[in-house]
Amino acid sequence: MKVPVKIYANEALLEKMQQDRTISQAINVSKLPGIRKFSMVMPDGHEGYGFPIGGVAAFGEDGVISPGGVGYDINCGVRLVRTNLTMAEIKPKLNALLDSMYRNVPSGLGSSSGFRFNMTALDDITKEGVRWAVENGYAIEDDFEYCEENGSIAGADPSKVSKEAKSRGGKQLGSLGSGNHFLEIEAVDRVFDERSAKRMGIVRQGQILVLIHTGSRGYGHQTCSDYLQKMESASHRYNIDLPDRELAAVPVTSREGEDYISAMRSAANFAWVNRQLITHMVRKSFGVINSDFEKLDMKLIYDVAHNIAKKEEHMVDGENQTLYVHRKGATRAFGAGSKFIPQEYRDIGQPVLIPGSMGTASYVMLGQSGNDTLSFGSAAHGAGRFMSRSSARRRYPYEGLMSDLRRRGIQVRAASTDTVTEEAPGAYKDVDVVAEVTEMAGLAKRVARLIPIGVVKG
DNA sequence: ATGTTC
Numbered sequence: 429m430k431v432p433v434k435i436y437a438n439e440a441l442l443e444k445m446q447q448d449r450t451i452s453q454a455i456n457v458s459k460l461p462g463i464r465k466f467s468m469v470m471p472d473g474h475e476g477y478g479f480p481i482g483g484v485a486a487f488g489e490d491g492v493i494s495p496g497g498v499g500y501d502i503n504c505g506v507r508l509v510r511t512n513l514t515m516a517e518i519k520p521k522l523n524a525l526l527d528s529m530y531r532n533v534p535s536g537l538g539s540s541s542g543f544r545f546n547m548t549a550l551d552d553i554t555k556e557g558v559r560w561a562v563e564n565g566y567a568i569e570d571d572f573e574y575c576e577e578n579g580s581i582a583g584a585d586p587s588k589v590s591k592e593a594k595s596r597g598g599k600q601l602g603s604l605g606s607g608n609h610f611l612e613i614e615a616v617d618r619v620f621d622e623r624s625a626k627r628m629g630i631v632r633q634g635q636i637l638v639l640i641h642t643g644s645r646g647y648g649h650q651t652c653s654d655y656l657q658k659m660e661s662a663s664h665r666y667n668i669d670l671p672d673r674e675l676a677a678v679p680v681t682s683r684e685g686e687d688y689i690s691a692m693r694s695a696a697n698f699a700w701v702n703r704q705l706i707t708h709m710v711r712k713s714f715g716v717i718n719s720d721f722e723k724l725d726m727k728l729i730y731d732v733a734h735n736i737a738k739k740e741e742h743m744v745d746g747e748n749q750t751l752y753v754h755r756k757g758a759t760r761a762f763g764a765g766s767k768f769i770p771q772e773y774r775d776i777g778q779p780v781l782i783p784g785s786m787g788t789a790s791y792v793m794l795g796q797s798g799n800d801t802l803s804f805g806s807a808a809h810g811a812g813r814f815m816s817r818s819s820a821r822r823r824y825p826y827e828g829l830m831s832d833l834r835r836r837g838i839q840v841r842a843a844s845t846d847t848v849t850e851e852a853p854g855a856y857k858d859v860d861v862v863a864e865v866t867e868m869a870g871l872a873k874r875v876a877r878l879i880p881i882g883v884v885k886g
Numbered sequence: 887a888t889g890t891t892c
Binding site: 501 | 887888889890
C-alpha cells in the first residue's frame with residue numbers, strides 16, 4: 429500500500445462493508461501509482477467493478493487514470509428542481525402528473541427518446557454540454573449556473589468516442605434508463621438549516637421538489653467498455669502493477685490516458701444534457717398542474733455528478749498540487765468559499781444531493797469547510813446497495829411491494845416489474861444513517877430531508 | 887449502470 433485506506437462509517441456500515449470486497453478493493457486502489465494521501469470509502473460504500481462504489485482516490489500528474497475509478501455510467505448524477513407547490517395542491521393531481529411524466533420521459537432498459545440528433549449535433553452537444561441546451565431552447569440561463577462544471581466540462585473531445593458509443597447513445601439522449609435511475613416527486617419533510625434552505629428556495633415543509641437521477645446511458649457505458657479494453661494491454665505496456673485486472677489504469681499523461689479523459693468528459697457532457705432534456709420534459713409535464721408551468725418557479729437548485737474523475741487543485745504535503753480526483757459513487761462536496769460554487773451558494777457551501785432508494789427519504793446537504801483536507805472535498809452519493817439484485821427480487825415480490833408503497837402514500841410508474849423489486853427500499857442501506865454519518869464525519873451537513881410521494885422508474 | 891454473456 430502506498431497510502432492508508434480511510435473509511436468513513438459507523439460500526440453498522442463498516443460491518444456491512446466487511447461482508448463484501450469493499451475494503452479489499454480500497455486496499456487495491458491504495459497500491460496504484462501516484463495516489464495521494466488516502467484511498468477512501470464514503471459511508472455508503474460497497475463493492476464495485478475494480479474500485480469500490482463510494483470510492484474516492486486522487487492521483488498526481490505522475491499517477492494514473494482508471495475507468496474503473498469512474499464507473500460504467502460516466503457522470504451518473506442527480507439534480508433537484510424546486511416548485512412553489514405544496515403537498516395539498518399537488519395531491520389531487522398527482523396521478524395525472526405521474527402519467528404525464530411517464531409518458532413524456534422514455535424509461536426502461538434500451539429506451540430511446542423522442543429527440544433525434546444527427547452525429548454532428550451529438551458531437552456539438554457532447555463538446556458543449558448544458559451550454560448547448562441553453563442555446564437551443566432546452567434550458568434557461570439559470571440551469572447552466574446551477575450545474576457542477578456548469579454542465580459543460582471543458583476538454584471534451586468526441587473524436588475520442590467510438591462510433592458505436594455514439595450510435596447507441598444518440599437515440600437515448602433524453603431518456604431515463606433503468607436500474608436505480610428515477611424521477612421522483614418529493615415533499616419537504618424536515619428542514620435542518622432554515623437559512624441555507626431558503627437560499628435554495630426551500631421555504632416550507634410540504635413544499636414539492638423534483639429529483640432526477642440518471643446518467644450517460646449507452647454512450648457512457650460503451651465508452652467505459654471501449655477504454656477498459658484498450659487499457660488492459662496498455663497497463664502492461666506502461667509496466668503498471670495491477671493488483672486486480674479490473675483496475676486497468678494508464679498514466680494520466682499517456683496518449684491512452686489523455687484520450688480516455690477526453691472521451692469521459694464527452695460522456696459527462698452527454699449525461700448533463702440528458703438530465704437537462706429530462707428537466708425540460710418534466711417542466712412541460714407540470715402543465716397538467718398549471719397550464720403555465722413558468723408560474724411554478726421550477727428552478728434548478730443544483731446538479732451533481734457522482735461518477736467522474738476531475739482535474740482539481742488540492743493541498744498535499746503543504747503544496748498545491750494538480751490531482752485527478754476519481755469519485756465513483758461519491759459526490760463533490762466543496763465547502764463555502766470555493767470559486768467552483770455558484771455565487772448564490774458561495775457562502776454556504778456546495779449543495780450535495782443524496783438520493784435514497786425508491787420509497788425512502790433523500791437529503792439535501794452542503795459541503796462543509798475543512799472537507800478539502802478530509803476527503804479532497806467529497807461526500808456520499810446515496811443510500812448504497814445492501815442486498816444483491818437477485819436477492820431483492822426473491823425477497824420482495826412485486827404486488828406486495830407495490831401495495832406497501834401505496835399504503836405509505838407513494839405512487840409508482842415503472843417500465844419493468846423486476847426493476848421495482850430490485851430497487852425495493854429494503855435492498856438498500858438506511859439513507860438517514862448515511863446522511864448522519866456524512867455529517868458527523870465533517871464531510872457535508874444536512875439542510876433538508878425529502879420524502880417521495882411519486883416515483884417514475886425505468 | 888448496460889441492446890444485463892458482442
